[in-house]
Amino acid sequence: MSEADAEAAEPTPGKTEVWIEKYRPERLDEIKGHEDIVPRLQRYVEQDDLPHLMFSGPAGVGKTASSQAIAREVYGDDWRENFLELNASDQRGIDVVRDRIKDFARSSFGGYDHRVIFLDEADALTSDAQSALRRTMEQFSNNTRFILSCNYSSQIIDPIQSRCAVFRFTELGEAAIEAQIREIAEIEGITVTDDGIDALVYAADGDMRKAINALQAAAVMGETVDEETVFAITATARPEEVEAMVEHAIGGDFTAARAALEELLTDRGLAGGDVIDQLHRSAWSFDIPEKETVRLLERLGEADYRITEGANERLQLEALLASLALEN
Incomplete structure (x- = not known):
């Protein structure tokens, strides 16, 4: 991380921030632990040739971060106007597909060839909603790209999978989580012992969000984050x-x-x-x-x-x- 980025990441006095949002990657090259996936996504962005995408894998491994990073790199400061994020587990009926997605896909916009719709937890969509989504993907393919995120790709119907480039995110390795923890600790001025790092990595079990949340919670307990503190605040057994x-x-x-x-x-x-x-x-x-x-x-x-x-x-x-x- 550059000095400018480090200064920008410094906490504002009197203001408490959620670290998982504060340190969310804003560009694809900031995403850790997916050396095989990130270059392929960067290639799509560089060539301005984005297909429909499907990201599958466990929680906290970078699926949402990758989707937002793609939008930021494609649209720059206009990314929020051209990126619709929906959570299918909250809005899983067929009306969501027919109404909100279609309204966004139909709305006028200028300067870009397409907009992006990110559908999180798409495996929670009902079968009818997935069938409607398949038809919507066909109907608006000229000006809309879909990014579907799911924990289990087997829950997504085959006609949708065949229309997407599928990327399978795996649990993050220990080295990636350790690097992120050390980077955040340095920026925040936190002392983390080696056994504290090991405990955070163990408690996270491949989930970067869990690791960052645990670090923030442990940092509140005292000046030094050690093994005992981590196991106590994460309710994890040694x-x-x-x-x-x-x-x-x-x-x-x-x-x-x-x-x-x-x-x-x-x-x-x-x-x-x-x-x-x-x-x-x-x-x-x-x-x-x-x-x-x-x-x-x-x-x-x-x-x-x-x-x-x-x-x-x-x-x-x-x-x-x-x-x-x-x-x-």
Whole structure:
């Protein structure tokens, strides 16, 4: 980041800003962690040959940031007048496609060949709305480009996918998140320890928004952001705590395993889904035989499915630990 950019990013006295917006990339070359995707998008912008686009991938990896960066580079200061952003999870009916999108696509504008409509969480659109969207994309293809963002591309009907250049965003790597955290910490004048950086990267789990939010929250707690602060404000268990719980169960000590689970759920405030996620992320790093890891993953899948279907979280997690303990 240049000195001018750093000065512009300095906080205004008496004004609190949300860092995920304050440090949102404004150009494609500022987006971190997607070295394969960014050059291809830049090429579309340079050649002024933007097709319909579809961005799929988990939350917090740069899909919305990329869409806005494209609009900023194509339209400059006029980007807000030529960029319509809709969230399909809030407005998911067929009327949205027929009314708001068509009104925007039909409205007059000058100086540009086309306008951009960004439809976030497009996989939340109903089947009828997606069918209407497909027809709208055909009808206004001469002056409108669509950018669709979704978590699961399989939820988008094939006729829409075939009309888009599909870009699959993956979870951000540890290096990309660490670089962004260090950059923000330097601008904001925050001291972050090395173990604090590691904790932020672990808690983020590939989600840049989560990492930046955690950094801002931790910075409020004191002058130095360390591991203890990060795990406290993110309600995240340390990997070694999760590992100890699993090792107790596999060793046949269900009472100790249940006590460790109780501490995570009650004292630390973790949700059952959070425990499942951390167990899954750490499964292959546990110091346990491969056969035990396979059994753990099998039980995790079953517990996760039951919790998703509405079963009691505590009961399912205790049953998971019990099944591991009984087989030893």
